[in-house]
Amino acid sequence: MTGADVGPDASGSSPGRKLSQFLPRETVAGIIAIAALALAWHLASIYGPSYAFPTWGRIARALINIPLQDVGISIARLAVSMLLSFVIGMIFSTLVFERPFVEALLLPLVRLLMAVPAVCWVIFAILWFKGVEFRIFFVMSIVCTPVFIIDSLDAMKGVPLDLRQMVRSFRPDAVRYYTKLIFPSILPYVLTSWKINLTLAVRVVTIAELVGAVSGIGHGLVIAQEMFSIAEVFAWTVVLVLILLALQGLVNVIERRTLHWRTA
Amino acid sequence: MPLHDQPAIFDMADAKPVISLDRVTVRFGDQVAVNDLTFSVAGEEVVALLGQTGAGKSTVLNLILGQIKATAGAVIVDGCDPYADYYALRGKVAVSFQTDRLLPWRTARENVELGLEILGRPKNSRSRVAAEWLNRLKLTEAHHDKYPHQLSGGMRQRVSLARALVVDPDLILLDESFSQLDHVTSKALRTDFLSLVKGLRKTCVLVTHRIDDALEMADRIIILAVPGEIKLELTLSGAARNDPAWISAATKQISAVMTAHSGEGAPESADAV
Structure with missing residues (x-):
């Protein structure tokens, strides 16, 4: 396919014109960019050194042989630790929002935690804890929770005062105040926070598994590197990218469903 | 006089x-x-x-x-x-404010239901009561399921008044x-x-x-x-x-x-x- 196929000048009978009838122009442009990259890789694998640029065929064979159990383990670690971080983050931000004194006490610590690079936490976890799973959950939580705290707290503070006053005029208890006003108000920001944190979490879980685990995608990458199997490294990378895209897609679906009123 | x-x-x-x-x-x-x-x-x-x-x-x-x-x-x-x-x-006590203060993610009917939800009124009657009050405030049924940004200023204020009155x-x-x-x-x-x-x-x-x-x-x-x-x-x-x-x-x-x-x-x- 060429750029001209999908351009405005393409004839009505061309395949590109048909494609653009089904897909948005931006999607078609994205497909073209990825196809161009794939082609460039293919050319590099023909003319470049094979240890650096494996052919698509080798990558595909490595992909087929990837142990699904490791993929499942990484996804489970990612999902559980993200959910845990989210719950802890929301509890903290609600507490801080309710009690300004807690904010003065805790927020400097949270900002300090955010300033520590993820790789340092991985090393700390290895030195501090024995259990592999606990190490990973610790690293994931300590990296992701502050992002949820800061984002949700900022969103809570941004809930308009006039809406707060309106809801308070009905004299709600704390649970109804939060479920009827605060949480629905911050939902768009929380979803954005999930998207940002997912990108971060995929990297962190990989690093944590890379140095501190005997299972999962990170561990698979270590094995591939030790065996000098560039095709396997690329296969694991493709899996990581696909996991991230799938999870972001899931958040996008939730976003479309819960925030459909914006486009009504 | x-x-x-x-x-x-x-x-x-x-x-x-x-x-x-x-x-x-x-x-x-x-x-x-x-x-x-x-x-x-x-x-x-x-x-x-x-x-x-x-x-x-x-x-x-x-x-x-x-x-x-x-x-x-x-x-x-x-x-x-x-x-x-x-x-x-x-x-x-209920209040209606200078601006409508409607929740943008709720339809007109759902906004009117807000007070009833906070007061814990039965779920099955909330929607009906909210619709009745919207009708009393002369907001036609065609607008009950519209979001605030789809309503005019006057309609939004009617919803706001209905939200205040619905809790009796x-x-x-x-x-x-x-x-x-x-x-x-x-x-x-x-x-x-x-x-x-x-x-x-x-x-x-x-x-x-x-x-x-x-x-x-x-x-x-x-x-x-x-x-x-x-x-x-x-x-x-x-x-x-x-x-x-x-x-x-x-x-x-x-x-x-x-x-x-x-x-x-x-x-x-x-x-x-």
Whole structure:
């Protein structure tokens, strides 16, 4: 396919014109960019050194042989630790929002935690804890929770005062105040926070598994590197990218469903 | 006939006050927002608190709502201190504000249901009751499931009023609820609202800076001026309300009092009216 196929000048009978009838122009442009990259890789694998640029065929064979159990383990670690971080983050931000004194006490610590690079936490976890799973959950939580705290707290503070006053005029208890006003108000920001944190979490879980685990995608990458199997490294990378895209897609679906009123 | 000699349509002596402010003062730092204010509102009475910006109207409203505490004096609403006994007035007081303050993620019907949800009313009846109130406020069914951004300003304010009325409160507070609407829409909404309030025999406190709002709706008008002091109090009869000469004289007098006190002018007693 060429750029001209999908351009405005393409004839009505061309395949590109048909494609653009089904897909948005931006999607078609994205497909073209990825196809161009794939082609460039293919050319590099023909003319470049094979240890650096494996052919698509080798990558595909490595992909087929990837142990699904490791993929499942990484996804489970990612999902559980993200959910845990989210719950802890929301509890903290609600507490801080309710009690300004807690904010003065805790927020400097949270900002300090955010300033520590993820790789340092991985090393700390290895030195501090024995259990592999606990190490990973610790690293994931300590990296992701502050992002949820800061984002949700900022969103809570941004809930308009006039809406707060309106809801308070009905004299709600704390649970109804939060479920009827605060949480629905911050939902768009929380979803954005999930998207940002997912990108971060995929990297962190990989690093944590890379140095501190005997299972999962990170561990698979270590094995591939030790065996000098560039095709396997690329296969694991493709899996990581696909996991991230799938999870972001899931958040996008939730976003479309819960925030459909914006486009009504 | 002098304005203050008009027969009252509401005899305060016979009615137990729903709202009572007794020598109330509110200070924010060094600033006095309300100074030694005393007035009461009887059940089923519609009272307008009229005054210019900074006259202390909203502070008085927040005192009645229990959102702020008086620095001195006593505020009693339906036998309770609205600040100290915050939950005692649950479902008994409702407010409609200057802006509609609708939740953007809820449809018109869902916005009206909000108060019912907070009060824990049964789920199966909420939607029906909300729709009934929207109909009473003359919002057609075609608009019930629309989001606030899909409605006009007048429609949104109707939803806001329905949200206040649906919980069947004893006391309704209106905070400049009609002031952001155009004249025609405001007039229509005032008429519809007043007819509902009178029909349901609710007590209503209307906070406004618009003299025509107050004269059209209130049984009694309290004119406040900086720093939250009563400068004039008028009782309106039905006959007076229909007398253009009386309305004109009242408008002039109220306007003169408000103007005199907007620029730290000399206080004017009600006897001057």
